[in-house]
């Protein structure tokens with residue numbers, strides 16, 4: 001390596017970040033201090049009231065929290081249980097908590113292993129919890145023994161509980177005390193879900209013990225989103241974000257059902273884009289670009305595991321919707337576009353009916369919407385009309401990240 005390139009690297013390493021002083025404040029995993037949590041006082045005290053008995057070793061009340069994505073459900077659950085753990089310690093109560101992300105830990109056995117390992121202290125119990133090799137029942141036995149040996153009370157947060165593949169674990173955990181599995185330790189569950197309909201899949205007995213308390217977290221309005229961001233402004237150097245940045249990011253996130261995650265993502269990405277541009281200031285244009293990038297990322301993620309045929313059907317709809325006033329298109333209109341597209345892509349063409357099935361699946365994933373009404377033209381019966389839930393350009397860019405689609409327009 002030449003001396004010249006080494007010295008240019010040195011100057012990069014030595015330089016200070018021109019935009020951020022403390023970027024971690026904008027990380028999604030970051031749990032902010034109490035004074036940075038905005039607009040959730042009622043939700044915090046409601047949950048705390050249910051957890052309260054645990055401070056002195058009593059059984060916390062099981063709770064289900066519902067609400068759309070980015071409404072602070074995980075944050076409030078973590079904050080309240082963390083604070084309870086600290087307070088209980090002062091009172092001499094052995095309170096422990098565990099957090100399970102059910103999108104990652106999806107089977108009954110995985111959940112039990114994770115809980116047993118997180119509540120265990122092998123030096124104090126002599127109980128080992130291997131990562132594999134035991135039956136699910138044997139893992140349960142170890143979990144109950146660990147809980148009785150080490151803890152007066154435990155609180156288990158089950159985040160995105162609708163992603164659990166097996167509900168038996170909910171039955172076991174919520175009824176462990178009554179069923180005589182535990183001698184002294186008390187168990188409280190805080191279950192979190194984006195979907196109210198998740199209850200439909202539960203056994204009556206599990207449901208009645210899980211939903212001793214039930215809350216719905218409302219979306220944030222633009223004022224609250226502004227405040228949430230203002231309370232993280234010290235992630236940036238003073239004076240670096242121009243005046244319009246936070247209001248604009250708040251307005252974008254408010255359009256998206258008041259999602260705080262989205263607001264903070266836009267703010268962080270706008271800072272990154274400003275840095276990449278070599279700009280000393282974060283400007284309105286960076287916020288606009290960050291928003292578009294956030295939408296593309298979200299859509300790419302939604303679509304990444306979808307089969308090519310499903311992407312082709314959605315892409316056909318996006319081509320129709322692009323640059324037109326008309327927003328909804330009938331199955332027939334989309335199918336004509338889809339057939340041309342499959343020729344360009346050199347892939348098989350499904351029947352109209354099977355293509356429509358693919359579109360219907362995408363509605364389930366929140367990629368598009370469907371209305372059914374009388375079709376255009378005379379003598380038409382009821383037919384489905386489809387519309388995109390995102391700007392067609394964003395949808396196209398997201399799908400074009402799949403190599404097969406990258407050359408369609410050229």
Ligand SMILES: Nc1ncnc2c1ncn2[C@@H]1O[C@H](COP(=O)(O)OP(=O)(O)OP(=O)(O)O)[C@@H](O)[C@H]1O
Nearest residue numbers: 028036037038069070071072073074075228260261
């Ligand atoms: N009231 C709030 N004050 C400050 N920051 C917040 C607030 N609500 C949410 N946030 C921040 O927004 C991000 C998303 O919040 P959180 O993960 O709690 O949402 P959620 O409702 O659990 O969403 P999901 O259902 O997608 O998991 C986190 O970074 C969190 O710190």
